[in-house]
Amino acid sequence: MRIQAEHLSYVYNEKSPFAARALNDVTLTVEEGEFFGIIGHTGSGKSTFIQHLNGLIRIPSSLKKRKKYKSDTVLRVGDFDLASPKTDFRALRRSVGMVFQYPEYQLFAETVFDDVAFGYKNFAAEKPRKEELEDAVRSAIEMVGLDYAAVNDLSPFDLSGGQKRRAAIAGVIVTKPEVLVLDEPAAGLDPLGKQEIMQLLHRIHREWCKTVIIVSHDMDEISENCTRAAVFSEGTVKYVLPPAELFVHTDELRELGLDIPLTAKICEALRRRGIEISCDFTADDLVRKLLARREGIC
Ligand SMILES: Nc1ncnc2c1ncn2[C@@H]1O[C@H](COP(=O)(O)OP(=O)(O)O)[C@@H](O)[C@H]1O
Ligand SMILES: [Mg+2]
DSSP: OOEEEEEEEEEETTTSTTOEEEEEEEEEEEOTTOEEEEEOOTTSSHHHHHHHHTTSSOOGGGSGGGTTOOOOOEEEETTEETTOTTSOHHHHHHHEEEEOSSGGGGOOSSSHHHHHHHHHHHHOSSOOOHHHHHHHHHHHHHHTTOOHHHHTTSOGGGSOHHHHHHHHHHHHHTTOOSEEEEESTTTTOOHHHHHHHHHHHHHHHHHTOOEEEEEOSOHHHHHHHOSEEEEEETTEEEEEEOHHHHTTOHHHHHHTTOOOOHHHHHHHHHHHTTOOOOOOSOHHHHHHHHHHHHHHHO
């Protein structure tokens, strides 16, 4: 499903003294098949943008009471027209899975099984049969790398931090959404936990979830994993580029309060010493280019 936003704006608490403009004329397309990154400093509008994608935040023209609302805002996710009040938002939520920041804080059921099953029942078109539900829950728990027999009967609170995060993700992927959106999926985990989450997301992307969108403040995560990334700043989109083209804008990114990947820092340090290396900013490619250069010299 292709995601297309045009002239998308959003103000929290509009018409109140606490009004906060979170999005300002955002135009952005994410193609089906992408592993897309969203970056930007705190308060730049990232979370507000992604909450539009499954209709958690509705644009005014989609609210029935304002049928005559005139606007040039376009928001489409595949065939879903999120500007229309006729859209089946429940079906949309089945197709667009949303994993919030620190999703493990939302685990609530008595067992891991019940928690994951809740995600399925919540979005199923009709009440699922017992076997169908069990199959879906088992497959989701296994997909996130947990041992079904070992964890399904445990309380989610008995799991480790990384396991809890994965159980929470299982509760979202249990409906096999075509688009999966995750707000800082690896935040707060140790390096191994982060790596496991990214591997898990790539596996899901490879096997059945066509489009993955991650919000991240970790530039290494973006350069290593994403097809393209959008840079948000004060509610607007400053760049939408593949990492190879984005991270040459080091000064501009720093001005926006953003970091750059370690690979880009290494290229910068080399440049200061008169060595020009051009790479796509993955560690693998940088090493390849450095070795090729050394061999050229020897
Ligand atoms: N629930 C809310 N009520 C009022 N203002 C909000 C709310 N959520 C976010 N904002 C404001 O909207 C702007 C964008 O926030 P957000 O989308 O959360 O940014 P990010 O995810 O990039 O940190 C910020 O100025 C923030 O203070
Ligand atoms: Mg946020």
